[in-house]
Amino acid sequence: MQEKRWVSIASSIKGAIRRGELYAGARIASxxxxxxxxxxxxxxxxRALTELQREGWVVRRRKIGxxxxxxxxxxxxxxxxxxxxxxxxxxxxxxxxxxxxxxxGLQLLPLSTSNLASEEAKCLERAAAECxxxxxxxxxxPENTPLLxxxxxxxxxxxxxxxxxxxxxxxxxxxxxxxxxxxMQHLRSLGHTRxxxxxxxxxxxxxxxxxxxxxxxxxxxxxxxxxxxxxxRRISKAMSWKQYYDRVESMMAELLSExxxxxxIACQQDATMSAVLxxxxxxxxxxxxELAVLSFNDMQAKLQPLAHSVHRLVQRPVEMGNMVSKxxxxxxxxxxxxxxxxxxxxxxxxxxxxTPTDAAKQFADAREARRNGVPARAE
Numbered sequence: 248m249q250e251k252r253w254v255s256i257a258s259s260i261k262g263a264i265r266r267g268e269l270y271a272g273a274r275i276a277s278x279x280x281x282x283x284x285x286x287x288x289x290x291x292x293x294r295a296l297t298e299l300q301r302e303g304w305v306v307r308r309r310k311i312g313x314x315x316x317x318x319x320x321x322x323x324x325x326x327x328x329x330x331x332x333x334x335x336x337x338x339x340x341x342x343x344x345x346x347x348x349x350x351x352g353l354q355l356l357p358l359s360t361s362n363l364a365s366e367e368a369k370c371l372e373r374a375a376a377e378c379x380x381x382x383x384x385x386x387x388x389p390e391n392t393p394l395l396x397x398x399x400x401x402x403x404x405x406x407x408x409x410x411x412x413x414x415x416x417x418x419x420x421x422x423x424x425x426x427x428x429x430x431m432q433h434l435r436s437l438g439h440t441r442x443x444x445x446x447x448x449x450x451x452x453x454x455x456x457x458x459x460x461x462x463x464x465x466x467x468x469x470x471x472x473x474x475x476x477x478x479x480r481r482i483s484k485a486m487s488w489k490q491y492y493d494r495v496e497s498m499m500a501e502l503l504s505e506x507x508x509x510x511x512i513a514c515q516q517d518a519t520m521s522a523v524l525x526x527x528x529x530x531x532x533x534x535x536x537e538l539a540v541l542s543f544n545d546m547q548a549k550l551q552p553l554a555h556s557v558h559r560l561v562q563r564p565v566e567m568g569n570m571v572s573k574x575x576x577x578x579x580x581x582x583x584x585x586x587x588x589x590x591x592x593x594x595x596x597x598x599x600x601x602t603p604t605d606a607a608k609q610f611a612d613a614r615e616a617r618r619n620g621v622p623a624r625a626e
Contacts, residue, residue: 252287254580256295261304264315265351275305275313298580302352323354326575327374327381331362341384341407344568350576364388371398380405380575385452387411399586403578405571408562409452415586417578419570421562422590423454423543427461429595430541430560431469431513439511439539440470443478443502445495445523446515458515458543478502478509482519495522496529503532514542520557535598543593556601560593567591 263269276284281292296313299305302324306316326349328342346355356378360367368391374381375398384407387395395414398404405417434442444462446455459479466475480498482491502509514520520542524534532538534556544559570589578584603611 251581252285253291253294253298256281256285256287256292257298257580260295260299261351264304269315271315271317273315274311275315277312304352324352324380324579325354325356325378327356327358327370327378328384329358329360329367329370329374329381329386330384331360331367331386340564341568341571344565345382345572346568347565348569348572350572353575353579360386364390367391368394371395374398375401379403380579382407382571382575383409385409385454387414387452403575405574405578407567407571408454410588411453417574417586418588419567419574420588420590421454421567422592423457424461424464425590426543426560426593426595427458427513428465429592430558431462431465433558433595433597434511434513434539434541435469437539441478441507441509442466442470442511442513442541443480443509444475444513444515445480445482445498445519447484447519448481449484455515462513482522491518492522492525495519496526499523499526499532500530503530503538509538511539511541514540516543517545520544524557535600539598555599558598559596561596562593563591 260269260275269275275281275296278289278292278296282289285292296305296307300307300313303316305313307313328345342355342357349355356374358370358374360370367386367388371381371391371394380403381398382405387406387409389411392411392413395404395411395416399414399416403417404414405419406414408420410418410420431442442462444459446459450456450459462479463475466472466478472478480502482494486494499512512523514523520540523540523542526532527534527538527540534540535558539558540556541558542560544554544557544561545564570591574587574589
């Protein structure tokens with residue numbers, strides 16, 4: 248969509264102020280002069296200057312005209328960032344991306360719901376009272392739908408990496424279905440057709456449902472499996488970590504012991520992948536030679552053991568954060584903009600085959616010699 252002319256004029260003046268080309272107290276050209284300069288009507292210029300005055304960039308003075316306001320006195324527009332918990336803010340990457348492009352005069356107000364619908368309602372009420380726009384990541388409890396609908400009708404509301412049902416709001420999220428299909432196609436290109444899917448339940452956010460849908464769609468339409476559920480395994484989110492890991496290990500042992508065993512596992516997210524990797528160690532399963540693992544992956548690879556052995560679908564949170572900021576600014580600066588859904592594919596990082604270093608080979612040879620009772624060779 249082409250940017251409106253008054254928005255371009257306002258943005259140009261803001262840029263000149265930020266760069267110091269227009270200083271506090273400097274006179275802005277008259278509406279007639281600017282209309283001629285931009286080849287627009289005086290009403291278009293009037294709209295731009297009115298918005299700049301509303302945001303505190305300029306002031307209008309009788310007999311003088313429009314002048315640049317004192318930047319130290321510029322008002323701050325608050326934008327709420329409501330997130331489910333500190334654990335769900337992956338490396339603060341989303342927040343970093345949002346802050347990076349948020350723009351001058353806008354300030355984030357972080358609010359945590361602690362994964363509770365009641366706390367989410369309190370955060371939403373506070374944000375609606377104090378802020379000009381609201382970002383939700385990845386919140387949106389069904390019981391708060393009426394509240395979210397009311398807020399969406401009053402001010403910009405944007406959801407990050409989730410899409411609650413029944414709410415007309417902006418959405419910036421990963422193309423989870425498309426990314427899962429891309430990962431599954433990659434596995435098939437490596438010769439895998441017997442692919443299991445490990446997932447948590449119940450589904451809490453739309454991204455989880457979409458990844459599951461992508462798996463089912465691929466197995467049914469591309470592989471020709473009549474009932475993809477035969478290889479779907481679920482782990483309850485209510486389990487303790489010990490129960491969680493034991494459950495994953497048992498499921499893998501069962502699937503790998505069948506007469507026609509699976510050759511790959513697609514994981515819903517990091518937690519499931521971590522449990523699968525630990526089970527591989529306990530079961531003596533080599534990655535990626537004996538078993539291929541595909542997973543959505545938010546955590547940095549260098550922080551996860553065996554991550555180089557996994558085919559990873561890595562989301563792009565900083566870019567998504569940039570998209571959120573630009574959308575917020577557009578909604579705040581332009582009346583009547585309809586909500587929009589924006590999706591971004593993940594990056595696919597294929598697994599790397601393990602190649603032992605010379606030091607690892609020497610260590611393995613020495614350990615094997617000790618086991619066989621061969622004395623260590625003198626250097």
